[in-house]
Amino acid sequence: MKILVCISHVPDTTAKISFVDDNKNYNKEGQQFIIGPNEELALTSAIDIKEAKGGSITALTVGETEVEPTLRKALAMGADDAIRINTNPKDAYNVAVQIAEVVKNNDFDVIITGRESIDYNGGQVGEMVAEILNIPSISGVNNLELEDRKAILQRETDGGVEKIECEYPLVFSGQKGIAAEPKIPAMRGIMMARRKPLNVIEPINFDDTTEVLEHSLPEAKAACTMVDAENMNELVRLLHEEAKVI
Amino acid sequence: MSVLVYTENWDGQFKKLSFELVSYAQTIASQLSTEVVALSIGTVNDDELNKLANYGADKILKLDTPDYTEFNSQHYAKAIAEAAKKEQANVCIFANNIRTRAVAPRVSIKLEAGFVSGCVASPESTNPFIVTKKAYSGKAFARVQIKTENKILSLNQNAFGITENAKTAQIESFECATDSSKAKVIELKKNTGTMSVLDAEILVSGGRGLKKPENFTLLEEMSDILGATATVACTKPVADLEWRPHSEHVGQTGKVVAPNLYFAVGISGAIQHLAGITSSKIIVSVNTDKDAPMFEASDYGVIGDAMEVIPKLNQALKAFKENA
Numbered sequence: 001m002k003i004l005v006c007i008s009h010v011p012d013t014t015a016k017i018s019f020v021d022d023n024k025n026y027n028k029e030g031q032q033f034i035i036g037p038n039e040e041l042a043l044t045s046a047i048d049i050k051e052a053k054g055g056s057i058t059a060l061t062v063g064e065t066e067v068e069p070t071l072r073k074a075l076a077m078g079a080d081d082a083i084r085i086n087t088n089p090k091d092a093y094n095v096a097v098q099i100a101e102v103v104k105n106n107d108f109d110v111i112i113t114g115r116e117s118i119d120y121n122g123g124q125v126g127e128m129v130a131e132i133l134n135i136p137s138i139s140g141v142n143n144l145e146l147e148d149r150k151a152i153l154q155r156e157t158d159g160g161v162e163k164i165e166c167e168y169p170l171v172f173s174g175q176k177g178i179a180a181e182p183k184i185p186a187m188r189g190i191m192m193a194r195r196k197p198l199n200v201i202e203p204i205n206f207d208d209t210t211e212v213l214e215h216s217l218p219e220a221k222a223a224c225t226m227v228d229a230e231n232m233n234e235l236v237r238l239l240h241e242e243a244k245v246i
Numbered sequence: 247m248s249v250l251v252y253t254e255n256w257d258g259q260f261k262k263l264s265f266e267l268v269s270y271a272q273t274i275a276s277q278l279s280t281e282v283v284a285l286s287i288g289t290v291n292d293d294e295l296n297k298l299a300n301y302g303a304d305k306i307l308k309l310d311t312p313d314y315t316e317f318n319s320q321h322y323a324k325a326i327a328e329a330a331k332k333e334q335a336n337v338c339i340f341a342n343n344i345r346t347r348a349v350a351p352r353v354s355i356k357l358e359a360g361f362v363s364g365c366v367a368s369p370e371s372t373n374p375f376i377v378t379k380k381a382y383s384g385k386a387f388a389r390v391q392i393k394t395e396n397k398i399l400s401l402n403q404n405a406f407g408i409t410e411n412a413k414t415a416q417i418e419s420f421e422c423a424t425d426s427s428k429a430k431v432i433e434l435k436k437n438t439g440t441m442s443v444l445d446a447e448i449l450v451s452g453g454r455g456l457k458k459p460e461n462f463t464l465l466e467e468m469s470d471i472l473g474a475t476a477t478v479a480c481t482k483p484v485a486d487l488e489w490r491p492h493s494e495h496v497g498q499t500g501k502v503v504a505p506n507l508y509f510a511v512g513i514s515g516a517i518q519h520l521a522g523i524t525s526s527k528i529i530v531s532v533n534t535d536k537d538a539p540m541f542e543a544s545d546y547g548v549i550g551d552a553m554e555v556i557p558k559l560n561q562a563l564k565a566f567k568e569n570a
Contacts, residue, residue: 011382013383013498013517013518013521014517017382017385017386019386037498037499038499091360092351092361093354093355093360093361096351096355118382118383118498118521119381119382120363120379120381120388121363121364121380121381121382121383122361122363122364123347123351123363124347124350124351124354124361124363125351126351127319127347127348127349127350127351127352128351128352128354128355130352131323131351131352131354131355131356132355135428136319136320136427136428136429137319137348137352138319138348138429139319139344139347139348140344140347140348142492152432155344156344156493157317157344157345158256158343158344158345158442158444158445159256159257159436159437160434160435160436160437161433161434161435162317162431162433162434162435163431163432163433163434164429164430164431164432165429165430165432166428166429166430167428167429170428170429175499176492176495176499176500177492207393208393209358209359209360209361209392209393209394210360210361210362210390210391210392210393211390211391211393212388212389212390213376213389213390213391214388214389215381215386215387215388215389216386216387216389217385217386217387218384218385218386218387218524221542221543221544221545222545224531224541224542224544224545224546224547225545225546225547226546226547226548226549227546227547227548228548229548229549229550229554229555229558230558232548232555232558232559232561232562232563233562233565235530235546235548235559235562236559236562236563236565236566238546239507239528239530239546240566243507243527243528243545243546245448245506245507245527245528246448246472246507246563246566
């Protein structure tokens with residue numbers, strides 16, 4: 001089983017965010033970057049698959065040299081090799097085109113992404129890659145069984161729980177449930193990661209389809225109105241008369 | 247030219263979300279001086295389809311051939327892209343929900359269209375085409391320009407609201423042959439009885455502060471008093487401890503919700519939790535710790551032990567409902 005795990009290099013969830021260059025770009029100064037939480041689980045599930053069935057895991061991210069520590073972490077967790085596509089990712093469509101190009105040149109059986117990145121929360125790339133390659137994709141998978149010729153994937157949709165049977169090659173996006181807890185790299189893994197191959201691939205020419213012009217922060221919320229714990233009638237009155245939500 | 251909106255149905259019924267999407271499409275269509283075409287896939291009767299006209303659909307395409315009974319993202323994407331071509335739609339609108347998130351990116355590739363997901367408003371201008379979306383799990387907004395001729399937008403639930411705009415729409419049958427697909431749904435367990443946290447207008451959510459699973463009966467009671475549009479939700483630790491089902495987990499790695507009213511009971515307000523709930527219209531917190539970050543994100547707060555506060559609140563709500 002040849003598995004590709006696409007990883008996003010994103011600011012830590014708890015980061016206090018700000019922007020630079022007239023609010024066009026994220027302020028990376030002093031920020032900790034991580035493997036996105038959904039991709040961390042996706043990679044952990046790939047490691048589980050490899051342990052059970054054998055095979056190899058390639059971790060991929062699109063980004064400039066600054067993303068390499070994130071890929072090294074993926075190698076330390078258990079990926080066998082890594083690919084960095086050397087361009088600053090700004091548009092999901094373009095990222096998908098770049099990843100699809102790599103997949104075309106390698107025979108991956110399974111391509112895994114996270115449900116969504118935690119920076120732009122698009123959840124687009126995996127499905128776009130699948131469409132470019134004309135292969136099936138299953139989003140938001142929370143449980144899977146891999147057989148020799150097909151996979152059985154489970155996901156929760158707005159209407160219920162679906163089990164889907166799918167032949168390889170396929171793309172799926174993983175979320176909570178797909179692996180118990182994100183794998184924490186052991187010291188041995190960290191040492192080994194330094195020697196594992198990290199290949200840099202130059203991007204193909206493709207114009208971005210979208211461009212972020214500017215960011216803004218939400219307006220600060222008005223101070224919380226405190227209500228005395230002995231006076232729940234007052235809370236009900238406020239919710240009815242002031243907030244008009246009941 | 248037209249604006250195409252894909253309106254998903256649940257067992258033949260539309261939801262508030264479907265009408266919100268049509269309202270959104272109608273606003274964009276009037277910006278572009280064009281018409282709204284709604285596409286429905288699956289079996290929906292004409293009375294239900296006609297409801298879409300109340301919110302601005304000029305034309306309703308129905309695709310109800312048997313090969314679309316089962317949801318398949320490849321089939322659905324092909325049909326939506328074909329409908330867009332037929333209607334010369336260069337803007338396609340989707341909901342930012344689980345199923346359509348599987349389809350919209352594929353349509354984007356088929357139509358070579360730039361795609362902005364999680365929009366929170368109609369475009370501020372259509373030439374250049376600029377729209378605002380949420381980013382960084384709700385911690386920021388981004389103004390994004392779409393540079394391609396065809397454009398795809400997905401709208402966050404409850405971000406735009408419903409606007410009535412009654413029209414008389416024609417319903418037209420639409421067909422699109424499916425290609426073979428290597429994915430097949432082998433089992434579908436439909437949600438029964440309980441309302442999904444995504445659809446609820448009021449969420450009564452509990453955290454570890456409730457101390458044990460039995461104490462959630464207080465929240466269930468509250469949800470019952472608040473009526474059919476309310477349901478119980480929980481935090482990640484509560485779902486991980488199996489006090490509540492995972493389907494109720496709201497937060498960054500669970501469901502991202504946007505109800506009218508969110509009660510956070512015994513929830514400290516970890517940033518991962520806040521990422522899933524900050525789009526709620528009104529947030530009420532009950533917590534023993536006056537410094538809990540949850541209060542900063544709340545509109546109303548009560549300092550106190552949930553076990554003492556909630557029974558009193560339930561009593562007050564009951565009295566209010568009886569007099570209403």
